Amino acid sequence: MATPLLKSGPEPASQADEPTSPVARFEVDAPLAMDAGVDLAPWQIAYQTAGTLNAERSNAVLVCHALTGDQHFANTHPVTGKDGWWERLIGPGKPVDTDRYFVICANVVGSCMGTTGPASINPATGRAYGLDFPLVTIRDMVRGQAMLLDRLGIKDLFLCIGGSMGGMQVLQWAASYPERVFAAMPIATGARHSAQNIAFHEVGRQAILADPNWHGGRYLDVGTRPAKGLGVARMGAHITYLSEPALHRKFGRRLQDRDAPTFSFDADFQIESYLRHQGITFVERFDANAYLYLTRAMDYFDLAADHGGVLANAFRDTRTRFCIMSFTSDWLFPTADSRAIVHALNAAAAPVAFVEVESDKGHDAFLLDEPAMISAAKGFIAAAARERGL
Numbered sequence: 001m002a003t004p005l006l007k008s009g010p011e012p013a014s015q016a017d018e019p020t021s022p023v024a025r026f027e028v029d030a031p032l033a034m035d036a037g038v039d040l041a042p043w044q045i046a047y048q049t050a051g052t053l054n055a056e057r058s059n060a061v062l063v064c065h066a067l068t069g070d071q072h073f074a075n076t077h078p079v080t081g082k083d084g085w086w087e088r089l090i091g092p093g094k095p096v097d098t099d100r101y102f103v104i105c106a107n108v109v110g111s112c113m114g115t116t117g118p119a120s121i122n123p124a125t126g127r128a129y130g131l132d133f134p135l136v137t138i139r140d141m142v143r144g145q146a147m148l149l150d151r152l153g154i155k156d157l158f159l160c161i162g163g164s165m166g167g168m169q170v171l172q173w174a175a176s177y178p179e180r181v182f183a184a185m186p187i188a189t190g191a192r193h194s195a196q197n198i199a200f201h202e203v204g205r206q207a208i209l210a211d212p213n214w215h216g217g218r219y220l221d222v223g224t225r226p227a228k229g230l231g232v233a234r235m236g237a238h239i240t241y242l243s244e245p246a247l248h249r250k251f252g253r254r255l256q257d258r259d260a261p262t263f264s265f266d267a268d269f270q271i272e273s274y275l276r277h278q279g280i281t282f283v284e285r286f287d288a289n290a291y292l293y294l295t296r297a298m299d300y301f302d303l304a305a306d307h308g309g310v311l312a313n314a315f316r317d318t319r320t321r322f323c324i325m326s327f328t329s330d331w332l333f334p335t336a337d338s339r340a341i342v343h344a345l346n347a348a349a350a351p352v353a354f355v356e357v358e359s360d361k362g363h364d365a366f367l368l369d370e371p372a373m374i375s376a377a378k379g380f381i382a383a384a385a386r387e388r389g390l
């Protein structure tokens with residue numbers, strides 16, 4: 001028997017006739033104690049749910065989104081009009097089956113889709129926080145999600161799942177709240193951000209900081225936006241989400257709408273036109289300061305460093321069963337990063353499966369149609385559900 005769920009914010013009339021409920025948000029009563037030493041208050045968290053919580057409250061799934069993702073995992077995005085970003089994996093009859101599980105996804109703290117972040121109003125000044133917002137960590141994001149689950153009356157999760165920065169949150173969940181995670185599936189991620197990844201983030205941030213419209217982070221006060229800087233940051237980052245074979249397959253050296261080069265700096269090549277498009281469309285949906293903060297949160301993530309330099313120590317108390325997944329062409333979070341997590345889990349005597357998916361799609365393969373990812377996720381989740389008696 002399903003029980004209705006207590007929610008604040010705009011509520012669906014009935015979850016039964018809504019495959020995915022509208023976004024809800026709640027103003028959290030308690031401050032968010034952040035690693036930067038700041039108690040963030042007031043603050044709010046925006047989230048989306050799908051499915052129904054069972055009477056035992058044992059079928060909750062937390063989906064953790066990636067760097068520029070949000071809570072719109074299974075519904076049309078309000079800004080882009082695109083399908084939910086994980087509809088391939090989540091929905092009725094899908095591996096994360098919304099006919100069986102109650103699925104929650106919350107916009108992370110520091111982002112810009114309804115949860116408090118640098119574009120939110122600072123009550124102390126009446127203006128957007130800008131750079132007065134405290135630095136955010138992956139652990140802060142997870143702490144905020146735990147407060148949301150407390151509010152929803154969910155003591156423990158059946159499954160915690162996410163890719164990239166979402167995978168970092170999954171690992172942090174297992175480390176911070178071992179008793180609250182039954183099964184975990186971190187995908188295309190690492191237990192720490194590599195020097196190369198920090199380097200790419202730094203280039204993107206410098207593009208934003210160098211944009212005269214950034215105004216020291218106060219662009220909202222003066223009614224401008226550092227669109228050029230943010231667009232360039234996304235163009236550079238987007239290359240890291242793909243792979244050389246995928247770029248060759250999709251674009252090769254083909255020219256864009258012309259038969260010969262123009263001998264100018266116009267977008268002669270399809271790949272240039274494509275990247276410009278990715279930069280422009282990103283700016284329409286994302287806040288530049290939020291991009292600075294969230295890339296920094298990923299840079300600071302180092303689970304071993306938080307546990308005496310030994311990654312296995314992060315999982316010593318775990319009762320969670322894990323499925324770690326990587327993609328062969330992911331050069332941002334290569335398989336070696338996943339293997340290091342598997343080895344740490346082995347050392348911590350944790351049950352762990354390891355799946356390396358053959359794919360030429362690069363890091364963002366986890367967002368795309370990868371049948372081997374879908375079937376492995378389906379199998380792992382079904383086995384965990386059996387163990388859980390779901």
Ligand SMILES: CC(=O)SCCNC(=O)CCNC(=O)[C@H](O)C(C)(C)COP(=O)(O)OP(=O)(O)OC[C@H]1O[C@@H](n2cnc3c(N)ncnc32)[C@H](O)[C@@H]1OP(=O)(O)O
Pocket residue numbers: 064065066067068069070085163166241256270271273274275277281364367368
């Ligand atoms: C996990 C989360 O939380 S979600 C994360 C946030 N979301 C994202 O990062 C999604 C954005 N990323 C993408 O779209 C990535 O490109 C991918 C890799 C995931 C998508 O891959 P694909 O589905 O293969 O799409 P593809 O990379 O070909 O891009 C398609 C877009 O490029 C455009 N495009 C393709 N070729 C060209 C070209 N030559 N010139 C200009 N534009 C082009 C298409 O028109 C399409 O535009 P639209 O997205 O505005 O409709």
Ligand SMILES: N[C@@H](CCO)C(=O)O
Pocket residue numbers: 066067068069164165241364
């Ligand atoms: N492309 C995804 C994953 C990046 O890690 C995003 O922008 O969030």
